[in-house]
Amino acid sequence: MSFPSEILLVTGMSGAGKSTVLNTLEDLGWEVVDNLPLSLLDRLLRTDAGPSQSGLARPLAIGVGATTRDFDAAAITRQIDSLRAAGRQDIDTLFLYCSADELARRYDETRRRHPLAVDRPAREGIAQERDLLEPLRRWAPRLIDTSQYNSADLAKQIRRTFGQPGLSEPAVSVMSFGFSRGLPPDADLVFDMRFLRNPHWVPHLRPGTGKDDEVAAYVAEDPAYEPAVSRIEDLLLLLLPRYRAEGKSYINIAVGCTGGRHRSVHVAERIAALLRNAAFSPTVTHRDLAAVPQDRLEGRPDGQ
Numbered sequence: 001m002s003f004p005s006e007i008l009l010v011t012g013m014s015g016a017g018k019s020t021v022l023n024t025l026e027d028l029g030w031e032v033v034d035n036l037p038l039s040l041l042d043r044l045l046r047t048d049a050g051p052s053q054s055g056l057a058r059p060l061a062i063g064v065g066a067t068t069r070d071f072d073a074a075a076i077t078r079q080i081d082s083l084r085a086a087g088r089q090d091i092d093t094l095f096l097y098c099s100a101d102e103l104a105r106r107y108d109e110t111r112r113r114h115p116l117a118v119d120r121p122a123r124e125g126i127a128q129e130r131d132l133l134e135p136l137r138r139w140a141p142r143l144i145d146t147s148q149y150n151s152a153d154l155a156k157q158i159r160r161t162f163g164q165p166g167l168s169e170p171a172v173s174v175m176s177f178g179f180s181r182g183l184p185p186d187a188d189l190v191f192d193m194r195f196l197r198n199p200h201w202v203p204h205l206r207p208g209t210g211k212d213d214e215v216a217a218y219v220a221e222d223p224a225y226e227p228a229v230s231r232i233e234d235l236l237l238l239l240l241p242r243y244r245a246e247g248k249s250y251i252n253i254a255v256g257c258t259g260g261r262h263r264s265v266h267v268a269e270r271i272a273a274l275l276r277n278a279a280f281s282p283t284v285t286h287r288d289l290a291a292v293p294q295d296r297l298e299g300r301p302d303g304q
Contacts, residue, residue, distance in 0.1 A: 006059035007045070008162070009080065011136055012096030013129060014115050015103045017146045017154045018063055021096065024155040025061045027247055028163050034063035038070050041079060059164065066129045067115045073135040095133075095140035099147040100126050159247050170244050172280050174253045176210070176268040178260025178288040187254035189239070191232055193263040196222045200259060209289055210265025219266050229267055233274050240280060253282075260288030 008030075010021050026032045036044060041062070064076065080091055100123060107114055107122040117125025137143070146154055177184055179194065199205040199215050208215045219225060236253070243251050255271065257263035265286050272284045 007091045008059065008061045009064055009091065009093040010061055011064045011093065013098055013103060013133065014065060015106050016096040016098040017149065018065060018096055020151045020154050021094070021158050022061055022063050024158040024247065025162060027249060028159060029058060030061045031058045032061045035065065035068050036062055038068065038076060038079065066132045073133060076136060077139045092142060093140040094142040094144065095137050096144050096146055097137060098145065102147045155247065170248055170251050172240065172251045172275060172282040173285065174255065174268050174272045174282045175285045175287055176260055176264035177254055177256050178258060178291065179256045180258055181260060181288055181291065184254045184287065186252050188252045190254045190256065193255060193257040193267050196225055196263045198258065199262040210262045211269065215262055216266045219263050229270065233271060236271065236275070237278060260291060265289060
């Protein structure tokens with residue numbers, strides 16, 4: 001049976017950012033359960049969690065608030081203390097709090113009703129909830145005051161604090177394509193290889209593709225090839241870790257040439273090999289590799 005590698009109880013004031021925290025943890029690869037009746041907590045923790053896609057045991061985040069069925073702050077602390085005493089030392093608690101003025105402003109701006117003040121001013125519900133949660137706030141080992149945070153700031157802090165290497169990596173794709181057949185619609189980064197000399201205008205290379213050694217050698221012999229492609233690789237090695245740190249789930253790299261069969265294919269394969277060596281796992285697609293070569297799409301072979 002596989003138990004969670006880590007268990008985090010996420011609680012706090014309504015409007016203080018619990019949903020943002022849980023959504024961010026889910027993006028990081030955590031298993032997330034929100035508003036679970038506390039009477040079911042023991043049963044949940046005895047359930048086989050199963051591994052993540054990386055093969056690691058997934059950590060578990062449990063959202064609890066004043067509106068959770070059978071909520072009792074004192075009972076929660078006793079239950080967690082009991083589990084720790086039984087050997088579950090991996091259980092942690094995060095409490096989110098926020099100033100009353102800021103919470104009231106948020107409810108006013110969103111025009112949502114406070115869950116404890118459906119037919120009363122929001123400030124009355126905020127005060128009532130603060131009293132209900134005070135035992136948890138005093139007991140929780142982790143506290144975050146979100147009064148000065150927006151959702152993006154809070155998500156960034158959660159990623160820094162709770163991200164685990166190997167658990168949630170961005171899905172990286174590298175695609176070659178031909179500009180003559182249109183840009184890939186989901187590309188985040190586009191690199192244009194049309195400055196390199198074109199194998200299409202060499203008769204014995206035209207039927208081949210960028211995967212063929214002779215075509216690849218011809219492209220690589222262009223004087224601009226190595227200075228340009230190596231700089232692109234350096235840029236990717238700079239950017240991809242930053243995208244990962246910002247929580248970007250998908251990174252789509254597109255490499256284009258005119259027809260999408262020669263230069264872009266070769267460079268896409270080279271970039272993918274570099275990323276594999278840098279511990280990324282890119283998916284490689286050659287969108288236009290099977291397209292029929294056409295002179296009218298390739299333009300004039302100036303300088304070749």
